[in-house]
Amino acid sequence: MRKLFVYISIGLILGIAIIGFFASAFLWCYVVVLPLVGLGVYDMFQSKHTILRNFPVLGYFRYFFELISPEIQQYFIERHTDGTPISRNHRTIVYERAKDVSATHPFGTELDLYNNHYEGLKHSIYAKKPSQENPRVQIGGPQCEKPYSASIYNISAMSFGALSSHAILAMNKGAKSGGFYHNTGEGALSDYHLEGGGDIVWQIGTGYFGCRNENGDFDPDAFIDKAKHQQVKMIELKLSQGAKPGHGGVLPAAKNNEEIAKVRMVEPHTTVLSPPGHSEFNDAEGLLRFVDRLRSLSGGKPTGFKLCIGRETEFEELCDTMKSTGIHPDFITVDGAEGGTGAAPLEYSDSVGMPLEPALKFVRRTLEERGLHPEIKIIASGKIVTAAQLVKILSIGADLCNAARAFMLAVGCIQAQRCDTNNCPTGVATQKPELIRGLVVEEKYRRVANFHRNTIKATMELMASCGVEKLEDLSDDLFMHGWQWPPEGGTRAG
Ligand SMILES: Cc1cc2nc3c(=O)[nH]c(=O)nc-3n(C[C@H](O)[C@H](O)[C@H](O)COP(=O)(O)O)c2cc1C
Ligand code: SF4
Missing domain, CATH: 3.20.20.70 (Aldolase class I)
Structure with missing residues (x-):
């Protein structure tokens, strides 16, 4: 009797796991895979964007990175003397003066004083x-x-x-x-x-x-x-x-x-x-x-x-x-x-x-x-x-x-x-x-x-x-x- 109970329990757990697996695969399919396939097909046949026609779905990464490129530039790439129209050093001096905190600059100039633009x-x-x-x-x-x-x-x-x-x-x-x-x-x-x-x-x-x-x-x-x-x-x-x-x-x-x-x-x-x-x-x-x-x-x-x-x-x-x-x-x-x-x-x-x-x-x-x-x-x-x-x-x-x-x-x-x-x-x-x-x-x-x-x-x-x-x-x-x-x-x- 006890054996039968154990077999039934194992059977139930396995059954739920298998159903769960297929259900989630089914869900994934509906929620993620199928829409992506649909989007890919749409991309291939739309006529406005060449990148998307040639690289369906993947092409969106380009647009995304293009969108956040100013932030990437400013947060990860820009040096203190870079940044246009107003350089990072100059933006910083405004922020410091506006917040009324010390606006001193440590360790010396970062500018090349030997170029012809020095004033x-x-x-x-x-x-x-x-x-x-x-x-x-x-x-x-x-x-x-x-x-x-x-x-x-x-x-x-x-x-x-x-x-x-x-x-x-x-x-x-x-x-x-x-x-x-x-x-x-x-x-x-x-x-x-x-x-x-x-x-x-x-x-x-x-x-x-x-x-x-x-x-x-x-x-x-x-x-x-x-x-x-x-x-x-x-x-x-x-x-x-x-x-x-x-x-x-x-x-x-x-x-x-x-x-x-x-x-x-x-x-x-x-x-x-x-x-x-x-x-x-x-x-x-x-x-x-x-x-x-x-x-x-x-x-x-x-x-x-x-x-x-x-x-x-x-x-x-x-x-x-x-x-x-x-x-x-x-x-x-x-x-x-x-x-x-x-x-x-x-x-x-x-x-x-x-x-x-x-x-x-x-x-x-x-x-x-x-x-x-x-x-x-x-x-x-x-x-x-x-x-x-x-x-x-x-x-x-x-x-x-x-x-x-x-x-x-x-x-x-x-x-x-x-x-x-x-x-x-x-x-x-x-x-x-x-x-x-x-x-x-x-x-x-x-x-x-x-x-x-x-x-x-x-x-x-x-x-x-x-x-x-x-x-x-x-x-x-x-x-x-x-x-x-x-x-x-x-x-x-x-
Ligand atoms: C957001 C913004 C709006 C502006 N609107 C006007 C305007 O309505 N009339 C005007 O003569 N100049 C306008 N300007 C130009 C400024 O008044 C100023 O002449 C120019 O930006 C130079 O100053 P800056 O280098 O300190 O920004 C505007 C500038 C900015 C940034
Ligand atoms: S006002 Fe400044 S923060 Fe706002 S969009 Fe213009 S540059 Fe960007």
Whole structure:
């Protein structure tokens, strides 16, 4: 009897195991193998992707690795001095300054100082004590009734739409806390700019977002309504930007939700392209008259324009027209071709416009030759991330500077370069609520202010090391360009 019981039990266990084996094989077959076979057959006969026709199913690995290649590059391959557009070392310095932790670098430089790209500051034997002051620059010529005292480092134009509501709010609160300005970008003035309480430069682009009529033309009443806001300190007319000069802005349909469309006064859920040029003017005099009109409509606030230099003769003609008409902008923002963008065609980013350094030297010289500087202030932008870069650009000819991507890094951007997909993993450049929630404004606004404060502090230290106490004493000869000894034409003995 007991034997029979044992045989029955063994039989049952074996039976269950065999059934289980066949059932799971059956399940595997249904859940995994059959769908893969189906997918393979589909791949073989679809006509869009050659790789999948030739390597059904396996071909997806290629797409997967292509998708995560920026992360592989950044996490496993990139060296400290690598990484574009902003190197790992420079990203790190932003993160450290934003978190207010030590931003020192151990063991010495990783750069090759013996190549021709080296640009070192010439320090002085008679180095000074760094000034504790936060230097300010007064903007506003005789034609302006409400001059503005600006910091030397500010947040460059980035629209609500390109950036999320939390990113805009964190930047603006940071600007308020640190006493510097925040440029709205061409995507209009939103409640998030105002909620933070920080100083604002309202930028008007070719789409006249926030101050347009139903045809997309400039609407003076809508302009006056917003320009009179006490937080709006200056007005900037955007002619072009370095990353895509001569190409209008692009707001992808995926990012153009109801809220953004309302702020911009456009149709929601459509791709919004702003025209390449302005409908309000088509020559130098028209441009200056429009600048003057914006200034008086704003109640006399400093008004200027932003451009990336293309044809030098056009800029020279513009400056000649300032002389002949007597109409002067209060500032000119020079954006280098190396500048950033939320979205631009690659050809424009790589191959159109003048880089910042030559552009800045040209603009400064052209204004000075006509006696227009220092009345017209020069603002510069284009990859100004570190204090050394800030000192360099101020020495070359800028009165003050703007930065866009540095402040994006300060609010948490990891340079994943997906800004145009609406899938920014850090909530900086997306309109998806589930991603935006990751960016905590109360934490990140402090980082914006810290980054600014620590960068200014480092700038003051560098200036003091060069024996320079005032901004006016900075000059181009503080820099050694490339490494050459003896200097060209000289001898070692001489
Ligand atoms: C996400 C993003 C959005 C931008 N949007 C604008 C804009 O609306 N108007 C504009 O004039 N420039 C815009 N820019 C350009 C910046 O204002 C700035 O001129 C340029 O990025 C150079 O600064 P950076 O090198 O410090 O980033 C944008 C840049 C970025 C990265
Ligand atoms: S994390 Fe990536 S997608 Fe987001 S803002 Fe930075 S670069 Fe753009």
